[in-house]
Amino acid sequence: DSMADSIETLVTHKIVDEGEIVTLSCRYKTSALTNINLHWYKQHPKSKPEILLIILQSGTLTSDKPARMDAKIRKDEVDLIISSAAVSDSALYYCALAPTVTGNPAALYKNLHTYFFYLKLPTEGDSGLVFGMFALHL
Secondary structure, eight states: OTTSOEEEESOSEEEEOTTOOEEEEEEEEOOOSSOEEEEEEEEOTTSOOEEEEEEETTSOBOSOOOTTEEEEEOSSEEEEEESSOOGGGOEEEEEEEEEOOOSOHHHHHHHHHHHHHTOOOOOOOSSSEEEEEEEEEO
16 A cells, blocks of 8 residues: 555664764655654664664654754654764664654553564664664554
């Protein structure tokens, strides 16, 4: 269905040097007439994913921004921007598309678990920080 909602990463991984500005981008498509939520998550190896921020289609952030992180939304793409990349930023990142819903975020988290179970962090290179990416359509 060409009208179906979808989201995809523009790259699957990046290797950057410490201190660089990193932009991770996802392209999304939605037939929703109402606003949608775009989520960014981060997961370290052997750890649960953590939500970084949620941005609405209008460009409004619905949560506090983590240090050194920001999000921008364009017509059909959403970016996560990390300024001055640090070793602690080396992780697997997820962009997710979800309709605007009210209720307990824990329910959303539970739905994501199946997807996260099958994902693995890309192998780290000899130097640089690794940013793996995966897109989820909720």
